[in-house]
Amino acid sequence: MKSNLFLIGAALTLSSCSMMSKPADPVAVTVVGLNDFHGNLEATNFSGVMIPDPKDPTKTVRLQAGGIEAIGGYLAQERAKNPNLVFVGAGDLIGASPVTSSLLRDEPSTIAMSKLGMKFSSLGNHEFDQGLKELLRMQNGGCDSNDTAKACKFQNPYPAADFQWLGANVVDKTSGEPVFKPYAIQEVGGAKIGFIGAVLQGTPSIVSPDGIKTLDFLDEASSINKYVPELKRQNVDAIIVLIHQGGTAKDGFAQPACGTLAGPIVDIVNKLDPSIKAVISGHSHQGYNCLVGGRVVIQGDFYGHLLQRLDLTVDKANHKLLAVQAANVVVDTRTLPKDPAMTAILTRARELTDAVKQTPVGTLGAASISRTANAAGESALGDVIADSQLAATQDKGAVIAFMNPGGIRADLNASVAGNTATFGDAYTVQPFGNTLVVMDLTGAQIKTLLEQQFDNPEAGSSRILQVSKGFTYSYDSTAAKGSRVDAASIKLNGEALDPAKTYRVTMNSFLAGGGDSFLAFKDGVNVLQLPNLVDVDSFVAYLKANPNLAAGAQDRIIKTK
Numbered sequence: 001m002k003s004n005l006f007l008i009g010a011a012l013t014l015s016s017c018s019m020m021s022k023p024a025d026p027v028a029v030t031v032v033g034l035n036d037f038h039g040n041l042e043a044t045n046f047s048g049v050m051i052p053d054p055k056d057p058t059k060t061v062r063l064q065a066g067g068i069e070a071i072g073g074y075l076a077q078e079r080a081k082n083p084n085l086v087f088v089g090a091g092d093l094i095g096a097s098p099v100t101s102s103l104l105r106d107e108p109s110t111i112a113m114s115k116l117g118m119k120f121s122s123l124g125n126h127e128f129d130q131g132l133k134e135l136l137r138m139q140n141g142g143c144d145s146n147d148t149a150k151a152c153k154f155q156n157p158y159p160a161a162d163f164q165w166l167g168a169n170v171v172d173k174t175s176g177e178p179v180f181k182p183y184a185i186q187e188v189g190g191a192k193i194g195f196i197g198a199v200l201q202g203t204p205s206i207v208s209p210d211g212i213k214t215l216d217f218l219d220e221a222s223s224i225n226k227y228v229p230e231l232k233r234q235n236v237d238a239i240i241v242l243i244h245q246g247g248t249a250k251d252g253f254a255q256p257a258c259g260t261l262a263g264p265i266v267d268i269v270n271k272l273d274p275s276i277k278a279v280i281s282g283h284s285h286q287g288y289n290c291l292v293g294g295r296v297v298i299q300g301d302f303y304g305h306l307l308q309r310l311d312l313t314v315d316k317a318n319h320k321l322l323a324v325q326a327a328n329v330v331v332d333t334r335t336l337p338k339d340p341a342m343t344a345i346l347t348r349a350r351e352l353t354d355a356v357k358q359t360p361v362g363t364l365g366a367a368s369i370s371r372t373a374n375a376a377g378e379s380a381l382g383d384v385i386a387d388s389q390l391a392a393t394q395d396k397g398a399v400i401a402f403m404n405p406g407g408i409r410a411d412l413n414a415s416v417a418g419n420t421a422t423f424g425d426a427y428t429v430q431p432f433g434n435t436l437v438v439m440d441l442t443g444a445q446i447k448t449l450l451e452q453q454f455d456n457p458e459a460g461s462s463r464i465l466q467v468s469k470g471f472t473y474s475y476d477s478t479a480a481k482g483s484r485v486d487a488a489s490i491k492l493n494g495e496a497l498d499p500a501k502t503y504r505v506t507m508n509s510f511l512a513g514g515g516d517s518f519l520a521f522k523d524g525v526n527v528l529q530l531p532n533l534v535d536v537d538s539f540v541a542y543l544k545a546n547p548n549l550a551a552g553a554q555d556r557i558i559k560t561k
Contacts, residue, residue, distance in 0.1 A: 039097025072339025091124025131211025166197025253287025377464025383552020
């Protein structure tokens with residue numbers, strides 16, 4: 001049957017000039033990868049493909065892609081063609097998830113991956129969102145969770161994941177030993193495929209520090225290379241890296257053998273052992289299918305919109321990888337069959353969460369409030385969220401609130417008629433469950449904090465904090481480090497901040513712990529933890545208190561150059 005999927009391949013034929021000691025014994029193996037799923041059990045809009053609007057053929061809309069039903073349908077379809085198929089992940093399978101998964105502690109997503117036959121996945125930074133102990137529970141099963149209100153509600157007890165998270169570069173600080181398996185071998189069709197997993201070394205700067213304080217995150221390339229000799233001694237026929245780190249490419253997701261890949265992943269790949277011929281990547285939420293130093297480096301967008309597919313020709317007699325064909329496959333919900341087992345998981349997850357998800361919480365002045373930042377780095381939704389956190393803590397003396405842009409995961413879209421937003425809409429924006437914290441910072445410390453926006457080692461660029469109403473400043477991005485923010489421009493309600501004066505400020509628990517490398521927060525004093533005040537709850541309260549809520553004006557931060 002002719003495939004109706006978007007499938008564009010890039011063939012890479014590997015050198016086999018050396019004399020083989022045995023007659024070749026080739027076998028075809030298909031590896032299918034999934035990156036940055038983030039608990040998206042349901043299909044979502046995919047910006048990479050536009051289709052005619054069913055309601056108005058003269059217009060176009062984004063394709064609905066991904067979701068466990070269609071992913072399952074694709075895997076079943078392809079396993080019928082070639083049973084030698086291995087399903088793997090490249091991290092962030094869970095974390096920063098929609099209500100349907102997150103309110104159930106992402107257990108439906110992990111169970112779905114297991115039932116889809118996933119074998120291995122690299123760790124991602126979001127796997128650590130709830131800390132190491134909770135991640136180990138997700139791996140090993142049980143109900144000993146740090147959020148018993150959500151754990152084991154989908155299935156009691158929660159079973160262990162049938163797949164293995166891999167982390168060659170995540171080690172215990174005391175022993176120096178990997179906390180998760182660094183690599184694994186899958187035998188398929190008589191061939192032995194080795195998989196090494198790694199997560200970006202910069203993970204500590206983008207997750208809550210308390211949850212990973214016993215861990216070290218090591219250099220990615222050297223950690224991966226360390227285990228290549230072990231795999232060779234076990235006579236693997238091919239080695240594939242699963243890594244939660246990525247880059248960007250000018251070419252589209254369907255462009256084969258692209259040569260425009262840039263970013264952290266390129267430096268890592270260039271340092272890898274020559275025995276590694278293919279890399280399935282993630283983290284940067286990009287779709288690309290590139291070659292770096294003669295080897296495939298591929299990533300599949302996010303939320304399951306794309307699956308990365310590697311078709312390997314393996315000589316199992318001589319333990320050689322003869323060829324790789326790489327492609328990104330669009331998970332097109334219009335054409336793929338639905339997996340009944342996945343439909344059952346999705347149906348149960350919806351039954352357990354829809355009542356909460358669909359609860360109206362407020363009205364907006366328009367159908368949506370955008371998280372897209374202007375040239376200065378300020379977003380309309382960022383303004384609103386910062387204002388909500390200030391409103392929630394003014395009775396604690398707070399006069400300024402700061403919000404990290406990475407914690408704003410989506411636009412605020414009103415999903416009910418009359419521009420009515422639901423709890424699910426708000427939760428999609430802020431799914432992490434961070435609590436609020438109030439502390440004292442001096443004017444000088446606030447100046448230091450603002451300078452740290454431009455020196456984030458993981459972001460690779462400026463990471464501009466969203467600020468509450470009444471707080472304003474300007475900056476020059478071309479100025480010298482430490483002098484980009486104009487001190488005289490930092491004002492609260494029109495009055496310049498006094499470097500020696502103390503101001504009561506609010507932020508979420510992620511920032512309070514120095515997340516995103518905003519270390520100035522760790523110098524705050526008179527710290528008040530508010531364990532019963534979750535960020536999304538303050539957001540919901542603000543929506544309820546402000547009918548027909550308007551988008552922020554984006555006039556609090558000024559970029560002069």
